[in-house]
């Protein structure tokens with residue numbers, strides 16, 4: 020049977036992956052309230068379509084950081100993609116490139132950033148970074164990313180420590196021994212990174228720096244001329260700080276609800292961020308995007324582009340690079356249909372009053 024929506028890919032992946040791997044990809048923090056909310060909050064928004072508005076010449080291309088993109092959907096950084104399929108990060112990135120999507124490589128990838136750059140040369144790539152206790156390790160990663168032609172650094176700011184994912188603890192989740200966190204391979208030899216069989220949690224506990232503050236953005240800025248995007252903003256206050264510290268953009272995100280539970284869905288947090296900084300800063304979003312109308316809602320509320328995390332992993336698990344290609348094509352088609360049926364030919368035709376909260380209709 021043809022796979023016609025992201026849920027179909029999720030179902031396929033769920034039947035193919037080992038339990039502890041699936042749990043790792045699927046799970047959120049705590050009792051997973053925000054995980055469900057990330058999707059449900061989109062359902063609380065209603066579309067107000069407009070009719071008779073010539074949609075015969077659709078064009079969903081956009082410009083992000085001065086770069087032309089085919090459509091406003093990219094791939095969010097997710098760790099350890101070779102657990103999903105041997106094609107891993109290269110397969111995911113190649114599929115993104117073919118679809119004209121930005122690909123963000125996780126620092127915690129099972130493919131080194133150099134191999135990724137060589138394997139997906141035609142893809143527009145950003146590199147996701149954490150600031151590690153060992154600043155020279157961080158510095159090296161930044162310079163490697165520059166050299167490998169990544170176009171932006173995505174600094175994840177919502178992870179001073181690792182969130183508590185119950186299933187990972189129950190499953191004693193760790194990276195299978197035939198895979199490694201490829202960006203740190205050389206470091207392992209020097210004993211800087213202690214991976215062994217001890218699992219990702221121990222690795223992260225050892226290297227993540229809970230003392231980092233906004234001032235570290237200044238340190239990062241003097242290392243690189245790449246634009247710095249902060250990922251994990253959920254409040255107007257942090258959005259204003261991101262602007263003050265000279266960031267080039269923000270990804271409104273709750274990290275796929277994997278860090279702290281009962282935070283708002285990303286789409287719920289988006290309006291206050293857009294109100295605070297949307298006029299002069301690039302605002303993007305990830306979290307819970309499953310279909311075309313989710314993309315539309317995020318754009319109508321002020322995001323310039325969105326990213327998908329788990330859906331791409333499900334495509335990868337289902338059928339490697341081809342699976343991600345298929346998934347992106349299903350999502351693109353769905354977004355094109357949404358655009359046409361709501362009366363928008365170009366992204367600039369999207370108006371904020373085309374999306375309202377369900378309470379708008381509660382008097383009926």
Ligand SMILES: Cc1cc2nc3c(=O)[nH]c(=O)nc-3n(C[C@H](O)[C@H](O)[C@H](O)COP(=O)(O)O)c2cc1C
Nearest residue numbers: 044095096097098125175274275306307327328329
């Ligand atoms: C399995 C998995 C691994 C992730 N790894 C990272 C990571 O290494 N770095 C990071 O900044 N975000 C990471 N994220 C968060 C994603 O970048 C993104 O914020 C989230 O997946 C978006 O939500 P969605 O999965 O509903 O699309 C991860 C998410 C998942 C599901």
